[in-house]
Amino acid sequence: MKNIDGGVTAPKGYRASGVRVGLKPGSEKEDCALVLSDEAATVSGMFTTSVMKAPPVHWDVKICEGGHARGVFINSVNANAATGEQGHKDVQATAERLAVALNVSDSEMCICSTGVIGVPMPMDLIFEGIDSCANSLSEGGSLAAATAIMTTDTIPKEFAVELPLTSGTVRLGAIAKGSGMISPNMATMICIVTTDAAIAPDLSQTLLRSAVRSSFNRISVDNDMSTSDTVLLFANGQSGISLEEGSADAAAFGETLTAFCQDAAKALVKDGEGATKFVEIAVSGTATDENAERIARAIGNSQLCKTAFFGQDPNWGRFACAAGYAGVDFDPAALDIRLGDVQLTQDGLVAEYAEEDAAAVMLKDEFRMELSVGNGPGKAVFWTSDLSHGYVSINADYRS
């Protein structure tokens, strides 16, 4: 795959926009975004597993079950979560307004909201945002859309790649926002992926599930899942290339989709709240991939490991300790830990290394840790940030 410009509108037949209607008083940033396919597209989605799913999530789940949509409208600042019956009515009203503004059916538009929990949606402003977004759609609108969906993200995130297949070239585009929280409540991880390949809904869902499992489900900023986490994949077929289940092209597309989602997921971690480090944790030697993932996740979520990352402390006792409580049976005497190219432990015992070499690895903004716990075939990679004073400050500040 080759990186290209254009973000979510890089694939053929998509337009996007981002506008500011003032959902957050005092903010100069765009707050409403629209991504639209010119023609009908298939859609698949992956969502938060929280029982506190926000009304827009319920709406999108239903649309993805149907498998067809034209696009998605997203607002930041207000998550429309824990808003009860009124929240569902507001989603319906949003869909109806989109139908009128875009001349589509009200069951053809997905809706995402990210921001404060428990506050009724200011529907007059949302309607204004829909109309304004509809009027400013363009093939160059990806950056404005990526900016509009930001909450505590410090940079807009857009991605696009070109992928040559045996039957021709297709493109993938995306905008994403991070798993940070905004004052006063939690926000959401959202990623909208577009492609101009033609993919049937079932195949699309299968490919997306697999990609998300190895990307967005392998990252942690603070281990707090939101009420609104959403990944949507639109496929409008405008490239003229169709992916058939079981074909080599479908497999190649799936691999690229996974790598593409991993790039987006890593970008979310790097821009995580207060993050000063980006750490890749690779675990191997377990009986299964699931067990490797469990160990990697335990380390990636450990407050102790994350403060060690922040402190640039090659404190392998903490890494071994988190591996130990991951709920995976392994022989401690088989534990090898490497930090960058420095071997910290061998066969469960401290290895011979210079402390300053290990510390030097952690001085970098990004580094990799490898743990091997045996001879099994299982392996997994996980990406995490550190736990810094910045994180505490961002999330402990009183609502203002």
Next chain:
Amino acid sequence: MKNIDGGVTAPKGYRASGVRVGLKPGSEKEDCALVLSDEAATVSGMFTTSVMKAPPVHWDVKICEGGHARGVFINSVNANAATGEQGHKDVQATAERLAVALNVSDSEMCICSTGVIGVPMPMDLIFEGIDSCANSLSEGGSLAAATAIMTTDTIPKEFAVELPLTSGTVRLGAIAKGSGMISPNMATMICIVTTDAAIAPDLSQTLLRSAVRSSFNRISVDNDMSTSDTVLLFANGQSGISLEEGSADAAAFGETLTAFCQDAAKALVKDGEGATKFVEIAVSGTATDENAERIARAIGNSQLCKTAFFGQDPNWGRFACAAGYAGVDFDPAALDIRLGDVQLTQDGLVAEYAEEDAAAVMLKDEFRMELSVGNGPGKAVFWTSDLSHGYVSINADYRS
């Protein structure tokens, strides 16, 4: 039960000591502790479930399987964890030295170590500590022992109560240290409980398991389980009161043991690293107690909730959000959240309350949060601290 003085030596027939042999250069604090029953006692234990169990934990597990012991030797500063075969040999050597110094069998002494991981034990100093502890045993030695086992704890923790039973009065005593970490590696939660009741090993293990489940297993400072977490209960029968399985006295003792362990557990949270808040989280209305515990634990471990505690922010969206991802099915429309005596949500929607009233609750050092998620009979209580800049500073500081 009535609180009394004397800590771990308050029950009849126990002596204790704490000495300094200089395991940590520059520290003036005691670092070796001994608790000894004058006569044979039964012993039961609860231990870390980590696969990285330290050699002393393996040793104590084996002794508790036998059900009889005379006491326990504890050192701080070095955890004798991830020390491989040498670690096991050092435990054996420690036991043999104890046997000589105390004129007991080498299979009658439990051993606990807490401190740095992956560093060989300085056995000359440990031998010195054993001999010195043996020579300074006294009925007034509890405070010295409680001080010797401290790592990042800021205050020594000792507890004692007197419990009138139908057949007479028994006493419980304890020393404990917190679930904090010491530079450069993690330490351990250790609690040594003594009683002068006579309890058979099986009953003792049953009572201890039940007590720990509702106390030490219901607390969180940072959700990081150590390689060495240990709770031991010694029962030497010197009160002349014997507890029979199924008796009212055994039930009363069990209840008191639970409350006693809860007091110790809460003390660990209050002295948690960087802790500025002590929060009791009470969840009810679930189908089972396990489900209630799961929700309470999710909130108590959430970085977002813990930073909100630190920020004194009555941010109920975060509490609801953590409840939502706890893996327990409940109806969001049934969620009631109370903070102190202020109702924040009713039937899943924001309730009418004055923001300053809710904020006032969180200004206190200690407060209680109640969540009800339905009409089920399940309930659980969990205790947690906040996530503060102090926590990050303590754990991010480079080894020095």
